[in-house]
Amino acid sequence: MKFVDLLKTEAVKVVASASSKKRLMHDIADVAAGAYGLSESEVFEALMERETLGPTGVGHGVALPHARVSQLTEVVGVFILLEKPIDFDAIDRQPVDVVFALFAPEEAGVEHLKALALVSRTLREGMTCAKLRANPDPATLYTILTEVEGVQAA
Incomplete structure (x- = not known):
């Protein structure tokens, strides 16, 4: 499995300000709906339900929210870079x-x-996260994410 299989270019966004974790989940659901034709409300509810099991903030400024969505036939992703970090109940x-x-x-x-x-x-790699944080352009972020696995495989 590769990032290029998980992520469409239109599923990579830079968000100027998310006021809360809940607002961020709405933003993620909106991007997922636009990029993959999913129900925004179903995605949002699935994300919020998953968060009740335990926070998905894994540390070092990284969160990996995930959920199951009935409309899908394959695993897909959404990448968001926040210009302003938010509280996410991270570990x-x-x-x-x-x-x-x-x-x-x-x-x-x-x-x-x-x-x-x-x-x-991939996101445990400090250098990868540093590159992502230094490049607030969605096309560049997509390139970083999809090229990093080639470097790791070498």
Whole structure:
């Protein structure tokens, strides 16, 4: 599995200001609806429901919200770079500014886990996050995300 399989260019956004975690989830749902033709309300509800199980802020300013969505047949993603970090109830209590949301079909098994592992492994790399934070242009962000795996594979 590769980022290029998970992410469309139109699913990469820079958000100037999200006032709260809930507002960010609305923004993610809006991007997912536009990029993948999903129901914005279903995506939002699925994300919020998943967050009740435990926060998906993984530390170092990174969050990996994820949910299952009935309309999907494959795992897809949304990448958001926040210009202003927000409180996300992350495990290290640090505000979040790098967000990669994953959406999987209701019956997804191992593919969902592989995608989550790929994203987690990539965003744990300090250099990758530094490059993402330094480039607030969606096209550049997409390139960074889709090229990083080629460097890792080498």
